[in-house]
Amino acid sequence: MGNTPFWPESASNWAQGVDALYIFLVLVSVVMCVLIFGAVAFLSVKFRRKPGVQPTAIEGSHFLEITWSVLPMFFFFAFFLGGALIFFHERTPPQDASEIYVVAKQWMWKMEHPEGPREINTLHVPLGKDVKLIMTSMDVIHSFYVPAFRIKQDVLPGRYTIMWFRATQPGTYHLFCAEYCGTQHSGMIGSIIVQPEAEYQTWLNGGSSSVPLAQTGEKAFAELGCASCHRSDTQGRGPLLAGIYGRPVALEDGRSVMVDENYLRESILDPGAKVVAGFRPVMPTFQGIISEEQLAALVAYVKSLTPSSGQAAGAAPAKAEKGPPQMKSGRSR
Amino acid sequence: MATAVLPPQQRTNYLNAEHGVKSWLLTVDHKRIAILYMLSITFFFFIGGIYALLIRLELLTPAGDLVQADTYNRLFTGHGIVMVFFFLIPVVPAILGNFLVPLMIGAKDLAFPRINLLSWYLYVIAGALMLHVIITGGVDTGWTFYTPYSTAFASPKVIEAGLAAFINGFSSIFTGLNFIVTIHRMRAPGMTWSRLPLFIWAHYATSLVMVLGTPVIAITLVLLVLERVFHLGIFDPKLGGDPLLFQHLFWFYSHPAVYIMILPSMGIISELIACFSRKRIFGFNFVALSSVAIAVLGFLVWAHHMFVAGMSVYAALIFSFLTFFIGVPSAIKVFNWTATMYKGSVTYETPMLYAFGFLGLFTIGGLTGLFLATLGVDIHVTDTYFVVAHFHYVMVGGVVMAYLGGLHFWWPKITGRMYPESMGKLAALIGFVGFNLTFFPQFILGYVGMPRRYYQYPPEFQVLNVLSTAGATILGIGYLFPLVYLLWSLRYGEVAGDNPWNAAGLEWKTSSPPPTFNFDVDPVVDFEAYNYDELKEIPVER
């Protein structure tokens, strides 16, 4: 990386779209600049003071005013649409993306792969696979920024923020913290290593014998006593958790919410906030009792439960109809 | 141009009407208060500038070698706070606005002269507090004070810095309030709204933003301080708070605040272009109303600073959409200024050079603002040097250029002396070149991915950073020049006369410097703004 780059590397599915939009913006801007600066230069020279020539009073022109108010609007709408499309897509990860939990703290990044391996300040991702990052912070706001992927998302304490990408070029890329977070903000950097699938698998397997995240979660689920209420039959004091992820759940107060990572998080840390219809708010809070890592494992575990996947969900679904376990594409949250 | 007038010393004017420190510190004359502001704001500009130079020096090399990480963080925080709150927000309204608003509308003073003085004292108190913060170690939150960093982690100086900004806010509120009331109530007979100079329109719009927006930052800072001291939890996720609430409240003011900065400058530019093209501004009504439009629309777009902050996707879409509308009134201004020169009689005095500089740099800054408003692109460039470049283009390239243009333009009115023209032109040129060299590379740096607020960076970014640092040095020299020759001109400058530019505004119809009550005879206005066609051509080239 020795030379001075004038353009960032392009290594994700977003790069092309963002670059294209950017170039479009640059082109329009350059044209506007040429027009305006050209006009300024031309007019100021052409109509410079000449002896004996008097300026002519001109009132203005409604036609011109309307033209130059309305014409830029077309460009503005184009910019907006282009930007909005990319953005909306960025914020709606595909359902089958592999999910990596990211925990930020002053001043390091911790990543947890679903298969179990953990990394610090480095993230290995497979080439050509959708990867979804589920991120939270233990202290202040950070921001996960990979210039080569053209993506960035602030990482907040107290909740999950989500981002996804598909790497398209093998290589090693900068990971920056882009939200000022204190002394070592500029040291909170790392690298994203994109590897072809096979290589990535080797890396996965090469690591120490790591337990998949959901399995860690399962253990915690048992140890923390969740299983005593959330039993695999309908007899528990708590609702069945199998298959709830990605579907709306009816609440006691008549509202209904979509079960996403943030809802699961909240249900565990602040169970009283949204009480499931038909249940009493007896679940204790686990705020301050479990760590972010444990929480991530629990969330991963709950998400991994499908109505047919044994464990806590052995019996038939208790409540009403459940759709197909997973949709192949589309929105997850 | 030295028409046969007495040198300023020999006539009674606001400067020599009274003598002694007390006559200055207790003055209620808006012109003297403007001078007080000029001294104190210039002081803070150089403090902020020295900060900037230190930042640029540190960034000369990729390693963090000149200063410690913490020191660097304090540098850019100090730079941002000083430049925004103590320099850029007051610079045009409190100096030129204070001096000119009553003169331009034919009033004897602002509506509330004592409140005007109070504004200055508040500014000074806030400034002193800020200086104290700086001397005793500084804050390291960034000028945006984001929670929970500022409330739970940063150095406790944030309390003092927050209070400084809070007090300064009231200075700003009172200035805005004073302007609005003055413009409504103190106009000379015949000074109808359609005859108001565009400078006044711009200040009116600015004042609206000051009055409506500043209180929100005031309460936000109060809550921030309370949070820091008593751990209220309103912004702290650990206690159930939402840090984004802070960001919303902060930007509710701080976005409109960028129009507090730019609108008065736009007013200056209108005056300059009219005078040096010797024409009424093209599309006067549109330029006038676009100021108000910018002020109002400015309140609808604040969350474009929060696209990646974890906001709702829908809110991001709404705010992105709304942001583009700001481009329309801004475009109206740029196009009308350009069109004004058509069939004019253009000359290139220093103020006009600054106006050209403003046109170019503001356009680039504004257009790159549109990049940032575009969601997909902002995701990539937010919190990188692209943003840094954007806002320096509008703030330094726009506002500072316009201020310097205005300062040169009205310098003869303020002091009764002319500045040395060739020096002025040279400084404007140096400034322009230095500016572009400093900040243009930062656009590239940003798109390549260098995050802002980094005191060390990967080595491949070095070349562009070196360019930028080199530019900053040139820019600094460009700013030192005026400081020197303007001071020089106070004594040795050519005596200016009442109306050295043969300009059209009411402020040129009184003597230079004006008497304490501005006009010897209460003015009655029977002419339109910018009636250059009724004025005679200046006979000789300056």
Added chain:
Amino acid sequence: MSDSHAAVHSPDHHPELRHHFMTMEQQQNTASLGMWLFLVTEVMFFGGMFCAYLVYRLKYFNDFAAASQSIAVGWGAFNTAVLLVSSWTMAMAVRCAQLGKQKLLIVFLLFTMLFGSAFLGVKAKEYHDKFVEHHVPGADFSFTEKLLGHPDYVVNQYHAQMFFSIYFAMTGMHALHMVIGLGLMAYLVVATARGKFSTAYYTPVENIGLYWHFVDVVWIYLFPLLYLISRK
């Protein structure tokens, strides 16, 4: 800093006419507009807190309701009444100023101050109660009350604390405005006694009156928002 320049003007000028105005009417209109604009800034100032209130009330409704139920609504209602009466006496004071009844003006001002002080006294009592009940945000905070009608709802401590943080911030800021108002009123009493005002000039009375009514309006909203979230 007062005007050494007043003499510049025509001899028939009112002693309170300042140098840069033409007429008393212009001066009065100017002051009034200034006051109204100041009140606009006050609206936005309180607006920031209302925004915080709104956001968390929507987010943590049940906890807010529970916390709201724990404050003594009787005292709140009483205080509302007291403040409204003080607003009334203030309005009467301005009326006296209009009619030139200087003595009665002083009486009404004193009444206004009395009611204002009573309000603050009750407020102090309420604060004290909250302190005793450990409802003041901070290390000692604990909220054990139940939500009426939802006996097994576990109130989240943080969210209840959030309510009280906002409660103290808003009522505290309101009380601060009252204190300032009382100071201004004291000034009015003195100025009236010294014969500063007349039917031709009573602008300060009018403007301070506007301020006082504004503070009252803020409370009119605070009362239902803080005390009456859910009392069923």
Added chain:
Amino acid sequence: MSENQHHVVPLWLYATIGITLLVMTGVTYFVATLDLGPFNTIVALAIASFKATLVVLIFMHVKYTSEKMTKAAIIAAIFFLGLLLTLSLADFGTRAWL
């Protein structure tokens, strides 16, 4: 002289307004003890706004002023406060939608 300086509000009106305000305070207190579902909030705010309007119009003499700027100031305050609240809620209110 401007009208607002001259207009003296009759005593009976001040008395009526004062009493109305007190009565409305009682009403809002009482209504809060009924269970109206979401309407509790709406009614409470409606009553508050009614009271505030009375204070502003009569006690603050806005009804009698011929000064357009006073009304403009009030409208501006309400409008921009509304902007602050609604556009903030555009975020907080729609976070869970996606």
